[in-house]
Amino acid sequence: MTTIFDNPEEFAEDQLAGWLDLYSDRVRGVTGGVVALPVAGAAPQVAVVIGGGSGHYPAFCGTVGTGFATGAVVGNIFTSPSAAQVYSVAKAADQGRGVVLSFGNYAGDNMNFGLAAERLRQEGIDTRIVVVTDDVASADEEEQRRGIAGDFPVFKAMGAAAAAGASLDEVERLGNASNRATRTIGVAFSGCTMPGATEPLFTVPEGHLGLGLGIHGEPGIRDVPLMRATDLARLLVDSLLADRPATAGTRVAPIVNGLGDTKYEELFLLWGRIAPLLRAEGLELVEPEVGELVTSLDMGGCSLTLQWLDEELEELWRADAYTPAYRKAQAPVAALDRDAIAATESRAAEEMPEASDASRHAALVIRDVVGAMDAALRGAEENLGRIDAIAGDGDHGRGMVKGVSAATDAAGRVPEEAGAAFLLGRVGQAWAAEAGGTSGVLWGAALEAFGRELGDDATEIGAADIAAASGAFARAIQQLGGASRGDKTLLDALLPFVDELEARVSAGDDLATAWGQAATVAGREAEATASLRPNVGRARPLAEKSIGHPDAGAISMALILETVGGVLAAR
Amino acid sequence: MTTIFDNPEEFAEDQLAGWLDLYSDRVRGVTGGVVALPVAGAAPQVAVVIGGGSGHYPAFCGTVGTGFATGAVVGNIFTSPSAAQVYSVAKAADQGRGVVLSFGNYAGDNMNFGLAAERLRQEGIDTRIVVVTDDVASADEEEQRRGIAGDFPVFKAMGAAAAAGASLDEVERLGNASNRATRTIGVAFSGCTMPGATEPLFTVPEGHLGLGLGIHGEPGIRDVPLMRATDLARLLVDSLLADRPATAGTRVAPIVNGLGDTKYEELFLLWGRIAPLLRAEGLELVEPEVGELVTSLDMGGCSLTLQWLDEELEELWRADAYTPAYRKAQAPVAALDRDAIAATESRAAEEMPEASDASRHAALVIRDVVGAMDAALRGAEENLGRIDAIAGDGDHGRGMVKGVSAATDAAGRVPEEAGAAFLLGRVGQAWAAEAGGTSGVLWGAALEAFGRELGDDATEIGAADIAAASGAFARAIQQLGGASRGDKTLLDALLPFVDELEARVSAGDDLATAWGQAATVAGREAEATASLRPNVGRARPLAEKSIGHPDAGAISMALILETVGGVLAAR
Missing domain, CATH: 1.25.40.340 (DhaL domain)
Incomplete structure (x- = not known):
């Protein structure tokens, strides 16, 4: 249930206003969305402008910041932002090195980001488009698939490349490479409720899960009875391994994403079932992420994403980032003291006294x-x-x-x-x-x-x-x-x-x-x-x-x- | 609904196993819970061992790490860990400078952490107890109140102090000071469902919210009809301002916490209503946090916490931290370039051409x-x-x-x-x-x-x-x-x-x-x-x-x- 709002029609604007107040030290609101505040002394970089409808936090504005997106366009709930919004955010985000617009593959987003790109190009701003198409359940042809949790690694790859000074051509190339290497399969347990609505936007039959159901309720593959975590893990892993990209190696970045109502402990439990299956396939798991990265209000469900890494994608995946909703840093965990670890292992032992x-x-x-x-x-x-x-x-x-x-x-x-x-x-x-x-x-x-x-x-x-x-x-x-x-x-x-x-x-x-x-x-x-x-x-x-x-x-x-x-x- | 599990009776162990796999580069599982892996070259510090039942992630193990807790004891869902578990985690976390055990004020936790403290003291480990009592709805007398989202700032204060090298006496003193300065009021919109259960653990009457209802369904103040976000903000703010600590100044650390089903956008929207009310009271808002910090599985609801800061509490609140679920760093936002910000403000302007x-x-x-x-x-x-x-x-x-x-x-x-x-x-x-x-x-x-x-x-x-x-x-x-x-x-x-x-x-x-x-x-x-x-x-x-x-x-x-x-x- 979506419960907190004043006027349901103003939900998207109102939540954005609260968010901007919260993070006013690092982002700035512009017409249509947000841009990261520039950090003093940083060289101009390619602008990575992401976006889509609201209701998916931390997608999209939650990952605007150092090492990730330069700006995010914020539409109404589950609705593409307008071309004017995209244009406005891109103009504000542009640092003179060109703009990449990136978003999940939905008709409205394609249109609006496409229109905005044309307008930007007319004004001499070199603008590229990278569309995310990771949802293996939504179509057989890769380019027709919807974009879901794969948004996260694709946007991150481009954000990391841009932060490292890559050219517009490079950022676009890496974004497309990242997308081609990324596969997601999702399941839904229950629908979500729009602000002001008394009924869910869609439902999943009682006692079932919707395999491949989209994050706005788009049709999936089929409804199947609810199953144990072990079986769910097997289903998700098998679905993705059956759809390995041609270039797949043995190193993957895995993501278990929660949609809203399915909580952290459940996601961790599921990860505990997924990880051994992946390892049994000979895969090396690189810095997995388990949590809420692309949500759908209070929808029940989760997804597994695998990004198949090559050397350059792995570097981008491992790169540091600092955004409101996602922060990654290598330093504190890089300097582990293995001797000290061994010491903690034996500390709790207890001896049995001799008895009369x-x-x-x-x-x-x-x-x-x-x-x-x-x-x-x-x-x-x-x-x-x-x-x-x-x-x-x-x-x-x-x-x-x-x-x-x-x-x-x-x-x-x-x-x-x-x-x-x-x-x-x-x-x-x-x-x-x-x-x-x-x-x-x-x-x-x-x-x-x-x-x-x-x-x-x-x-x-x-x-x-x-x-x-x-x-x-x-x-x-x-x-x-x-x-x-x-x-x-x-x-x-x-x-x-x-x-x-x-x-x-x-x-x-x-x-x-x-x-x-x-x-x-x-x-x-x-x-x-x-x-x-x-x-x-x-x-x-x-x-x-x-x-x-x-x-x-x-x-x-x-x-x-x-x-x-x-x-x-x-x- | 809690949906993902194999055997509901093993939910807590299974989710912990998945979590430990995920964060094995920075934490280690021990009997009863987890401890942070020591960082090479770091001086021994006072061990801050937190804990309670499962189902509240990121409480409790999610905040084990640099600048926060040294270890966390992980009980079954909504159930205190046993004294043996507390003892075991504390032994593994101890670095020779003493242990603070800290937890929310519930009968079972008091008993088990108390028993463990006695056993640790018998073995010559100086052990202190800091109980969190922030829930103003649960009792009039401060020391009888339950601990809810206030766990977060109180644990953080002690973790930051310990990381900065404070003595056991100091960490205990600061923990208690932090608790005395912290007040929370919560509301529940709907109950949560335990793994394997077909009915919620408790319910809130349709169209109502439970004011002050506890995070395990403990009785609150009263049920009131659902209200607009603006009115909810006023209710929460007024409840806390009516209960200012005697020492309250004008600087506060605010936290809007979501319980599970109430999602980020709703919390941001609510923050957008709360912040102006607090500022209108002449309060300065210091690095507010809005998100899921102490949850209750898929429960619907949220809470507002205010920690009233003095100079030393503010320093601890602002301190960096790096844990699986919470990461804070000052650097990237400290060096903002105000000229560059001004430049982005005017970039999107467009001129009207002269017309025939x-x-x-x-x-x-x-x-x-x-x-x-x-x-x-x-x-x-x-x-x-x-x-x-x-x-x-x-x-x-x-x-x-x-x-x-x-x-x-x-x-x-x-x-x-x-x-x-x-x-x-x-x-x-x-x-x-x-x-x-x-x-x-x-x-x-x-x-x-x-x-x-x-x-x-x-x-x-x-x-x-x-x-x-x-x-x-x-x-x-x-x-x-x-x-x-x-x-x-x-x-x-x-x-x-x-x-x-x-x-x-x-x-x-x-x-x-x-x-x-x-x-x-x-x-x-x-x-x-x-x-x-x-x-x-x-x-x-x-x-x-x-x-x-x-x-x-x-x-x-x-x-x-x-x-x-x-x-x-x-x-």
């Missing part, structure tokens, strides 16, 4: 307990989810299973000679890392506290030590979570358990008996808690949500205590 | 004709729209009225002593600029061609000259548009008109009679064209759409020819 017999024995029991908890929680997952759904978001069962699974895995990786503290340290950290949410943190910290209380070097571990460790377990949760008994959290089961366990052990009961009795108390209290009315409001901070499982948390705690009791009784 | 009496007389007739066309098209707008809606998108009437209105205005601005060529040059350019689409270009170019054929210096302009100019008018449209007679475009009315006009004039008819007869032929042909079945498919390139008004274009052409005939007959 008593602690190693306790660790063996703990391994059994973790395994039993794993089985019990898997069995209870659905029920816990159901209880949690009454007051919370229903993911308590899932979270507990994720935590205990990670704990089980971690225990399996700890050497057999580990003591209880080391073992529970790893178990707790794994639980916290994988369970997610606050309850994961609480469980993780509590398990670690239990282990610390037992220690790795205790000469003996008896019932009183286990009771003390259970107290430490409960205190960790109280301190971290800030809750008290009666707040309808797991503490409503845990605190009565600890009190009962300590009392029974003090009274001389053996551990298994005392634990079993205390677990029964915990179960009763958990049931009582569960019958209370939930106190969770709507939309609490997500990070706090797992505190919002009051009854489910108490019930899973009681279940675990009972399970541990079973293990102790069986030994 | 005959051409000035023709220009007077043309002014009458333009006025009559204006009236006729306004009267026909609705009908033309209706005809166009059958085959096209129904905007032909609107486009023609916009074109002729602009032409009328332009004619009014041309001095009375202008000749026909100069007048029609201005008229045609205005038409093309404002009508939009291809038909605007065609009309504009055709009017200019008509004028060029007449010239500004003709000693006499007779019926044959007008017929020749009409031929030039038609040729301009044929050459630019590439259509022929029978393609159901305006040529189907225009070409028979020109033939008939030339024949009548050659036969000796006076201009008004010949024109009237030719216009009658054009009208008949247009009606015939309109009865043909439309040949327009769905979703043609937008730039070509106005070619897709075949019958409406012929009808409006015939109407105009008839109107001109009326003017000529009345003289």
Whole structure:
């Protein structure tokens, strides 16, 4: 949805006015668009004037600046600028060395830039036209293809050449070479909405993607069902490799471009699937770009571009640039210190302390307990989810299973000679890392506290030590979570358990008996808690949500205590 | 909609893997997150370790690099990273000068970063915590507020200080000072969708915005009806100015941040409304940032942040930075050449040539004709729209009225002593600029061609000259548009008109009679064209759409020819 505007008909002018205010230290508004402010002492250069409709930011004005475009013509949303606009911007951008007009291949742009070129030539300004035709989905014949994300590398090549002092002939030649070496395939997940419109400009059928759909909704190849990222990567890569230019070598500049609604994390994930496929083809990937370079308002979708590099195109692709939306510099990453990198690699290692017999024995029991908890929680997952759904978001069962699974895995990786503290340290950290949410943190910290209380070097571990460790377990949760008994959290089961366990052990009961009795108390209290009315409001901070499982948390705690009791009784 | 993933449960790891592949030349993945690769020769610095859940890119790993964060901890989507993750990243980032852990104020983050800090301190690593609390909508008490887009300037301040060699005490002090000076207010237009979910995580009532709604859907202040950009700017500015810190001066660093679905052009437009309000308050705006800095997947919405600068905060805000998602450098814009700027300002001027009496007389007739066309098209707008809606998108009437209105205005601005060529040059350019689409270009170019054929210096302009100019008018449209007679475009009315006009004039008819007869032929042909079945498919390139008004274009052409005939007959 496009939401922010005053008068939809003035959207393009209004957004440009805001943009010009923002970057007034480096660009200047002229009739029809913008030009880069000249930098003192820089020699005159060929003017590279790019443009098209608005709605594609950073295309087109976002890349006006050092090492990129000299000026950009800014049309209405998704509409070619007029010839008069193109003429005006080109006149302002001209530095006496000629002008290249460059734009994506659309009928309106061809006409208007073409008319402007004629007028400029009539006035004696040598003017060339470089049309971008990278969209392999739009036509079989290269020169009939539309221009989409390939605008970016083609404009950059010319901007870099012009900044390096190339002649008009050279800039034109390199622009055309860059275009011929550039291929893009795009997919659309959803349409975009024009300012003031209540319906999208076009739609993609639910559950599908439009393969090759254009950035203004132009027809693509076909609609296909949505697919996994791995399959999408394969589709995009295969489409481009099937259309290699005749001159293709083994070095490519790849671009994964987001159209608006498809966000950075998705694009990175997709890149993670695309890169290995390209490398498996023997391609060397040169300074890939992943982000939003040619957008379509809030359209959902993305594209993959490959520019096949030769020596001169690679130099232009690697060249520095400094524009409002795109900045590239070699310096800070060129001087990496490989020794220092190696040092960071080993810094986080941690050694396992030697353990006493008593602690190693306790660790063996703990391994059994973790395994039993794993089985019990898997069995209870659905029920816990159901209880949690009454007051919370229903993911308590899932979270507990994720935590205990990670704990089980971690225990399996700890050497057999580990003591209880080391073992529970790893178990707790794994639980916290994988369970997610606050309850994961609480469980993780509590398990670690239990282990610390037992220690790795205790000469003996008896019932009183286990009771003390259970107290430490409960205190960790109280301190971290800030809750008290009666707040309808797991503490409503845990605190009565600890009190009962300590009392029974003090009274001389053996551990298994005392634990079993205390677990029964915990179960009763958990049931009582569960019958209370939930106190969770709507939309609490997500990070706090797992505190919002009051009854489910108490019930899973009681279940675990009972399970541990079973293990102790069986030994 | 979040669309690109394999397994939704592995979204966070998978996107991080892709990101690490992309930026492997400057960052390194470690357990729990990423650290910046050290730059050769750089002195050890205080480690600034930031973090939180995924889904907020460029927060958090996007700003790891020179002059910004040393490392970032990467949690699951919208979920705090675990203490073990924080610990691991901090260990890898530590350069022996201490660590600052910094994050937005959420329960889970406080716990996990707090636990990690304790563990780091136990190992002798001096560790400080700086919590960001900029969201004025989330609580009255400053220290209870959530952290949102204010993360950006607070992290940047610490990163810049650390890069400049500041001590741990100093970096901590500056981080806290930066946080105290920073205020944000946000609005949400729509919720975001978690990977794998079919429903949004939360929603905003249709036609409303959530004032102060948090970046994970936390409750805000209230829902209010959607408003114009000007009113939204006022709301945001007033909210922040009502909450000025005690130490506030007159210099501020403003940030307009987009949450995902709200795109760049909208943010620029909003900035164009915000900036004057801030300046009217006597504030000096220091290097504002407008873009996506702290997002929430594909959530719709934006926020305004103000950091109130003193001398040291301003220096940190202005400092260079080079990170994957944010790059700032002073050099290229510092050396502007004001003389060269002035030169570009006047370059596009154009002089009016002196005109002959005959051409000035023709220009007077043309002014009458333009006025009559204006009236006729306004009267026909609705009908033309209706005809166009059958085959096209129904905007032909609107486009023609916009074109002729602009032409009328332009004619009014041309001095009375202008000749026909100069007048029609201005008229045609205005038409093309404002009508939009291809038909605007065609009309504009055709009017200019008509004028060029007449010239500004003709000693006499007779019926044959007008017929020749009409031929030039038609040729301009044929050459630019590439259509022929029978393609159901305006040529189907225009070409028979020109033939008939030339024949009548050659036969000796006076201009008004010949024109009237030719216009009658054009009208008949247009009606015939309109009865043909439309040949327009769905979703043609937008730039070509106005070619897709075949019958409406012929009808409006015939109407105009008839109107001109009326003017000529009345003289």
